[in-house]
Amino acid sequence: xxxxxxxxxxxxxxxxxxxxNATVSGKKNDQGEFWDRRADSFANNTIKSRDTSRVDRxxxxxxxxxxxxxxxxxxxxxxxxxxxxxxxATLGNQVTALDPSRRMLDLFAQxxxxxxxxxxxxxEGIWEDIDPVSRGWTxxxxxxxxxxxxGINEQSLIEKMMICSRQWCYxxxxxxxxxxxxxxxxxxxxxxxxxxxxxxxxxxxxxLIYALGYKPVIQFVESSFVQKETVENIQKEVYRLLPExxxxxxxxxxxxxxxxxxxxxxxxxxSSTVGMMLWRVK
Numbered sequence: 648x649x650x651x652x653x654x655x656x657x658x659x660x661x662x663x664x665x666x667x668n669a670t671v672s673g674k675k676n677d678q679g680e681f682w683d684r685r686a687d688s689f690a691n692n693t694i695k696s697r698d699t700s701r702v703d704r705x706x707x708x709x710x711x712x713x714x715x716x717x718x719x720x721x722x723x724x725x726x727x728x729x730x731x732x733x734x735x736a737t738l739g740n741q742v743t744a745l746d747p748s749r750r751m752l753d754l755f756a757q758x759x760x761x762x763x764x765x766x767x768x769x770x771e772g773i774w775e776d777i778d779p780v781s782r783g784w785t786x787x788x789x790x791x792x793x794x795x796x797x798g799i800n801e802q803s804l805i806e807k808m809m810i811c812s813r814q815w816c817y818x819x820x821x822x823x824x825x826x827x828x829x830x831x832x833x834x835x836x837x838x839x840x841x842x843x844x845x846x847x848x849x850x851x852x853x854x855l856i857y858a859l860g861y862k863p864v865i866q867f868v869e870s871s872f873v874q875k876e877t878v879e880n881i882q883k884e885v886y887r888l889l890p891e892x893x894x895x896x897x898x899x900x901x902x903x904x905x906x907x908x909x910x911x912x913x914x915x916x917x918s919s920t921v922g923m924m925l926w927r928v929k
Contacts, residue, residue, distance in 0.1 A: 654858040658802040661851035665800060668846045702734050704868060705794065705819070708923050712864055714815040719789035722811055724774050725796030729755040729767075735792075736766040743788070744769045745777065747798070774798045779810045786813040794819045795921070797847060802855055809928045816928060820849040822867055822920040827874075829907050829915035833885055836903070837896045843888065849922035856926060863926035871918040878904060881913045 650656050709715035717739045723732045726744035728751050735742045736759075744767060746752055752769050759767060775798065779785055791812040793799045799808070799818060808816045823845065830842035849865075856863050881904055886892060892900060907913050 651854070652858050654802060654855050657851060657855040657858050661855065662801060664848070664851065665846060668843070701870075702731060705731065705923065706734070708866055709790070709815075709817065709925065712925055714790055714817065714925055716789075720787060721790045721792055722784070722788040724791070724793040724808070725798055726755065726769070727751050729758050731792065731794055732767060733759060733763065736763045740766065742767045745772055745774065747771065747773045774804055774807070777807070779807060784811045786811070788812055789814045790817065791815070792817045795821075799852070800847060805852065805856065806859075812928045814927060815925060817923070817925050818849070818852050819921055819923045820847060820852055821845075822849050822922045825917060825919040827915055827917050829881065829903060829913060830885070833900050833903050834889075836899050837889060837892060849924065853922070853924055856924070860929075861926045863924045865922055865924045868921050868923065869918070870921055871916065874915050874917045875912045876915070878908060878911065878913055 706715060715738075720741045721732075721735050721743070723735065723742055723744045726732045726746045727748075729744065732742045732744040732755070744752075744755065746755075746769070749771055752771055755769060774796075777784075779787075788811050791808045793808065794817070796818075799805060799820075805816075805818075808818075824841070825844050827842050827844070830844075834840060834842045853863060853865055882900075885900055885904075889896070889900075904913060907915055
């Protein structure tokens with residue numbers, strides 16, 4: 648019987664789950680290239696969107712537990728194009744933003760107003776490779792923040808967050824699989840199952856941190872939005888996972904994509920449950 652109060656046991660179960668559900672293979676250094684390809688559409692759906700509800704919801708959660716104030720230092724891991732880092736800086740905070748994608752950081756730089764540039768430092772890098780001690784980050788930040796960051800995927804990387812924090816750590820991640828209108832229709836028709844995307848789950852973050860002796864606060868939020876993506880990127884994702892699709896199957900795939908394409912972009916409804924988790928370091 649597995650020891651459910653053991654952090655190492657939860658980490659082992661986490662890695663087994665990730666291996667069993669992995670849909671992407673490759674080296675960690677491929678992360679930058681992976682997100683470079685998705686940077687523009689990701690930015691269009693986040694930082695360039697006028698919808699501030701996601702940021703408002705997260706900031707409300709942080710403020711409600713006393714973890715967000717003005718004039719504090721924040722480390723944003725997996726910052727992307729600045730979806731949270733720029734609003735953090737707008738409050739007068741000093742923000743260090745880390746991301747593996749050069750394109751994400753280029754889009755980030757384009758979005759930063761001149762009056763906030765002294766509040767933000769961007770670093771291109773992978774969290775796995777960061778050495779907090781050599782960078783002088785030990786206990787350096789009031790809030791270490793990782794929103795929907797796939798790079799936080801094992802025990803040592805969570806412990807590294809706590810090394811950098813002198814007060815709070817925040818992680819958000821999916822709870823259960825997401826539902827993609829276009830992908831699910833294609834995969835159900837061609838392969839007989841939904842689009843495979845349940846490669847990580849906040850159940851592992853939560854239980855591992857609990858087993859380390861902390862009592863994280865967690866809140867679940869239902870989310871739904873229309874994702875806009877290029878036809879090329881949708882096709883790449885489908886054929887990456889269905890390389891054997893030819894003939895009739897290929898016709899079905901292209902018909903579904905065409906039916907959801909508006910002005911050269913594929914519009915698909917995406918729904919998910921997200922867990923937001925916060926804990927104070929010892």
